[in-house]
Amino acid sequence: MIEVKGLYKNFGNLEVLKDINKTINKGEVVAIIGPSGSGKSTLLRCINLLETPSKGEILIEGENILSSKTNVNKIRQKVGMVFQHFNLFPHKTVLQNLTMAPVKLKKMSKAEAEKTAIDLLRKVGLEEKKDVYPNTLSGGQKQRVAIARALAMNPEVILFDEPTSALDPEMIGEVLDVIKKLAHEGMTMLLVTHEMGFARNVAKRVIFMDEGRIVEDEDPEKIFTNPGHERTKEFLNKVL
Numbered sequence: 001m002i003e004v005k006g007l008y009k010n011f012g013n014l015e016v017l018k019d020i021n022k023t024i025n026k027g028e029v030v031a032i033i034g035p036s037g038s039g040k041s042t043l044l045r046c047i048n049l050l051e052t053p054s055k056g057e058i059l060i061e062g063e064n065i066l067s068s069k070t071n072v073n074k075i076r077q078k079v080g081m082v083f084q085h086f087n088l089f090p091h092k093t094v095l096q097n098l099t100m101a102p103v104k105l106k107k108m109s110k111a112e113a114e115k116t117a118i119d120l121l122r123k124v125g126l127e128e129k130k131d132v133y134p135n136t137l138s139g140g141q142k143q144r145v146a147i148a149r150a151l152a153m154n155p156e157v158i159l160f161d162e163p164t165s166a167l168d169p170e171m172i173g174e175v176l177d178v179i180k181k182l183a184h185e186g187m188t189m190l191l192v193t194h195e196m197g198f199a200r201n202v203a204k205r206v207i208f209m210d211e212g213r214i215v216e217d218e219d220p221e222k223i224f225t226n227p228g229h230e231r232t233k234e235f236l237n238k239v240l
């Protein structure tokens, strides 16, 4: 589904990603963990073309997305993204947040987009909120709307960048439950998270990043009980 080859990203003189090579298969849930500043967000943002890599290749279903011929909107339709701070459109209702992109980018009819949107809101338990504005929702509800909005484009893969880090503790569970449900349905997901218990239970693989490199890519049980690298051990000792 996703193939990253020899990926580098610099911001000026700062080398943020260094020779990232990784394959994500269809239906896999892969968690990315690692200290702040290690390049986790930048990696996701490169895969979604929110950042332009300095060097390397990213293939999505075999298509090189860094080619000048690539249609960026097409790639963003295939690769959904959920952010820490939700990024909902404040002046649109919940329903409009979900229907805007499908109508604009997928040329879906308004009626069809609304029907899909309502089905998705039901799926995340928020059908009754369809006509309200985001600022009337709790953080957990906002994030569930953001997930439904990503799903509305019928993506091949969803990237989550710390989807629960901005939430009050009592709201984390409701968002993780939605992500878990998607995992069981076979959605391909790449998830940057500090929820180590969730990574351990739901992810098929856990990637540990440090200083712009992938240090370790392991089975969750193995990485949490017997990490292969000293740096992974140090990090886990701090967060567990």
Ligand code: ADP
Pocket: 011, 014, 016, 034, 035, 036, 037, 038, 039, 040, 041, 042, 043
């Ligand atoms: P993480 O998500 O693991 O905390 P990031 O990918 O956000 O790490 O950041 C990695 C490094 O890149 C950090 O040192 C950060 O300050 C830097 N960085 C991220 N985005 C930018 C940017 N737009 N301009 C300059 N430096 C950036």
Ligand code: MG
Pocket: 040, 041, 042, 161
């Ligand atoms: Mg980050």
